[in-house]
Structures are given as C-alpha cells and as structure tokens.
Amino acid sequence: MENKHITxxxxxRFQDDIVEYQVSDELPEYIVTAPVIHxxxxxLKEEPDxxxxxxxxxxxxxxxxxxxxxxxxxxxxNLAARKRVRVKTFISVxxxxxxxxxxxxxxxxxxxxxTFDFYGIVFDGHPNLKRILNVEYMDYFPLxxxxxxxxxxxxxxxxxxxxx
Amino acid sequence: xxxxxxxxxxxxxxGYQAPGLFATVLDTVVGLARKNSIWPLPFAxxxxxxxxxxxxxxxxxxxxxxAERLSLSPRQADLLMVMGTIAKKMTPVVRxxxxxxxxxxxxxxxxxxASSGGIFDTYSVLQGIDRIVPxxxxxxxxxxxxxxxxxxxxxxxxxxxxxxxxxxxSPEYRQLMDQYGLMKE
Numbered sequence: 001m002e003n004k005h006i007t008x009x010x011x012x013r014f015q016d017d018i019v020e021y022q023v024s025d026e027l028p029e030y031i032v033t034a035p036v037i038h039x040x041x042x043x044l045k046e047e048p049d050x051x052x053x054x055x056x057x058x059x060x061x062x063x064x065x066x067x068x069x070x071x072x073x074x075x076x077x078n079l080a081a082r083k084r085v086r087v088k089t090f091i092s093v094x095x096x097x098x099x100x101x102x103x104x105x106x107x108x109x110x111x112x113x114x115t116f117d118f119y120g121i122v123f124d125g126h127p128n129l130k131r132i133l134n135v136e137y138m139d140y141f142p143l144x145x146x147x148x149x150x151x152x153x154x155x156x157x158x159x160x161x162x163x164x
Numbered sequence: 165x166x167x168x169x170x171x172x173x174x175x176x177x178x179g180y181q182a183p184g185l186f187a188t189v190l191d192t193v194v195g196l197a198r199k200n201s202i203w204p205l206p207f208a209x210x211x212x213x214x215x216x217x218x219x220x221x222x223x224x225x226x227x228x229x230x231a232e233r234l235s236l237s238p239r240q241a242d243l244l245m246v247m248g249t250i251a252k253k254m255t256p257v258v259r260x261x262x263x264x265x266x267x268x269x270x271x272x273x274x275x276x277x278a279s280s281g282g283i284f285d286t287y288s289v290l291q292g293i294d295r296i297v298p299x300x301x302x303x304x305x306x307x308x309x310x311x312x313x314x315x316x317x318x319x320x321x322x323x324x325x326x327x328x329x330x331x332x333x334s335p336e337y338r339q340l341m342d343q344y345g346l347m348k349e
Contacts, residue, residue, distance in 0.1 A: 134288060135252045142287045 001050075001081045003028040009050060013043060029086040037072075037089045038099040044076055044085065045104055052076035052085060055101075058111035060119035061088075064145045069093045070121060074101075091121070093144075100126040118143035174200060191329050198242070198268070199325035200230035202317075205241035207261060209248030212275035212307040216247050219310040229317060238264040243320060244297070247307075249277040250290045262297045263346065267332050270324060272316055273299045276306040298340055 006028055010018050017040075020031040032040050044052040056075035063069065074087040091098060100123040101108045112123040113132040120141035123129060131138065140147055177196060179188030204226075208216055220226050220234070235241035238261045250258055262271070273293050276282030279302040281291035293299060300323055303316035331337055 133253075135255075138252075138287075147287070 001078065001083045006050065006083075006085060009047065010040070010043070014040060024086075027084055027086045029088065031088045031090070034089050034091050034098060037074075037087070038101060038104075040087060041074060041076070041101050041104055044087070050078070051080065052078045052083075054079050055105040055107050055111075056084070058101075058108055058115065060115040060121055060143065062119060062143065062145050070096050070119060070144075072098060072115060072121060096121045097124055098122070099124050102126055117141070120144065191327075192325075194329050195325040195327060198327075199321040202229075202231045202242045202270075202321070202324065203233050203235040203240060204231050204243040204245050204272075204317075205235050205238055205261070205265070207244060207246045207248075207258065209246075209250065209254070210277065212247035212278070212305075215307045215310055216245065216274065216313060219313045224310040224314060226314065226317065229314070229321065231317065238262075239266060241265050242269060242324075244269065244271045245274055246271065246278040246293050247274040249282065249284055250293055251288055252290050253288075255290055255296050258293060259296050268324075268327070270300045270320055271297055272301050272303065272320055274303045274313055274316065275308055276304065279304065282306060296344065297346075298344060 003023060007018075007021055007030075010030060014032065014036055017033045017036040018030055019033060020029075022029050030040070044050050054077040056077045058072065058074050061071045061073060063071070069090065070093050071088055071090040076085050076087065077083070078085075089098070096119070098121060100112060102112065102123075103125070109127070110132060112126055113129060115121050116123065116126075116129055117131045117134055118141055130136070134142065174196065176186075177188050177192035179186055179192075181187075206213065206216055206220075208214075218224055226232075231243075238244070242265075244262055244265060246258065262269070271293070273279045277284060277289070278293050279299075281289050283306070285291070290296070301316050301319045303312050305312050308316075
C-alpha cells in the first residue's frame, strides 16, 4: 500500500480537515482536526482498501511553546499489508476533550486512561475514565510541561547543591 | 586455641552472681532475648532486595545473628526491612504491613530509595518511607552491600537490646505514633 493512496483517500473524504501530511521515520503522518478524529480512525479501520484494524498505540503529547497545545497520537497498523500510519490531533489545554475510540478498539480503553492520567485529556464516552498508573489522590497531570518533574512535596533538597 | 568470633557468643548482662543465683534487671534479659531472635519481614521491591538475598544466603548468612527465620507474615515479624523504591501507589501497602505487625516492632530502611527516594526525585515515588512509618535505622547505599545491611541489622540489634520494656507504653512513643496517624483507637 502506497502512502499516496492513503493520502488521496483521506483527502477526498475529509478535505481540509486533514491539516498536514508528512512522512517522518518512514511513517506517513496525518494531523487532523479534533472534530473529525473519530471519523478518520473509523474510516482508516473500516474501508476495505485501507484496513488499519490494529491499534498499536495511543498516547498524549504536550507542546506548550507551539500553538498546538495538547495532542493525542494514534498509531494504526494494517497487519496484512504490513503498513503503519500515524494520526495526530490537537486540542486546547482549556478544553481538553476528545471522543473516545473504545467503540472501535477495545485496546484503547487502558491507553486512554493512561493518557487521561498523565495529560488530563478527557475522552468523552469512555466507559471507565479514571487514573490507571498514578495514585488516585493526585490532583495534577504530571506529564504536562507545566510542572517540575521533581516531587514538589520535598523540602530537604537544597537547590544550591544540585546546580539548579 | 583460637578465640571464637565475637558474634558467636553473647555476654551475660551485668548482674549479681552467687552460687546458684544470678540477679539482674528484667529489661536487659528481655532485650538480650529479643535482639538475638529477631524475625525480619523482607519488604523487597528492587535491587536492594537482591542484595538482601545475598545477605540471607550462605556467604553472608544473616542467620548468624539470630535472624534465621524470615517472617513473610507481618503478624509474626519483629523487624520490617524495607528494601527498594516505594512508589506512592505502594504506600498504603507498606503502611498496612506496618500496622499489622505486633509490638514491639522495628523498621530498617535499606538503601537510598527507602531512606530518601534516592535518585527517583519524581512525582510518583515516595521520598523516603519515614514519611509514612517511623524508621529506626537507615542503611545508605545504592544498593548497599550485604556488609552494610548486616551493619544496619547490628544497629537494630543494639536498639532492641537496650530498649526499655516500658518504652512502647510511654507518652513519647504514643506521640510518635500519633505523628504518623498510627494506632488510632
């Protein structure tokens, strides 16, 4: 399966909602607008000539210094054609909502919980969206680039001795 | 004849001796018995636990100090040995294990992680188990060698041997427990 074919199919179906296309690390990568993300994944999975029926990974990203703030990356795999594709979408930090894809891939369940746990992205329609790895009482999203990585409850570490 | 190593025999405590009679303070006898029959509970979560396996093995043999019998049930354990990184998600487990131990109980924090969080200065790791349970002896090292663990254990023995049998009923001890929110009635 050629990248060109995937791009043409997506462009003809979603037009301007496919914001950007590039090939990075030999993977075709599409940035799509948030409202159509569920449709794009459905399209990639269910069109017979595309057939991306395996969700390899789903995770969050955060680029605070770019206009695109919070994002989710989807990695899809066509096992028969040995073809992979990467889909990204971006949302604002103030309204971090995306539709869930657990209706398409059961594997997305824990991945979306992890993304919620670390980035605070709310997947609307998820059956059980709660923290999965961190302690339940944690009141922030640690992988957002708004927080220092160190434990903030510590008072015995003097920054002068650590070159900070 | 060669003098046997010091750890192989235990000196009798100070006291009054006469034929068929030995009088001493009860504290010292109880301390002597306790310190030479400690049952440790190994709470091993990472590489310090591997060092502990060597410590317990034939080469270093913690059994020489009366700790032959590890207690994997907290209810029969005297000493909680926390060896390794304790993630914040693990804290209720450590606490529950400590709460289940019967008095008198001691805690040994083995290694940098258990003592202070070590290199894991991060949001997910508890910065030292003394934030949730009172610790008696800290063993430094990342991970500490078996000799260091044994040294920490000997320090625990010293504490156990010299502890007054009334200590656990004292207001100071009560205060310590309250500080950690333990022993609620």
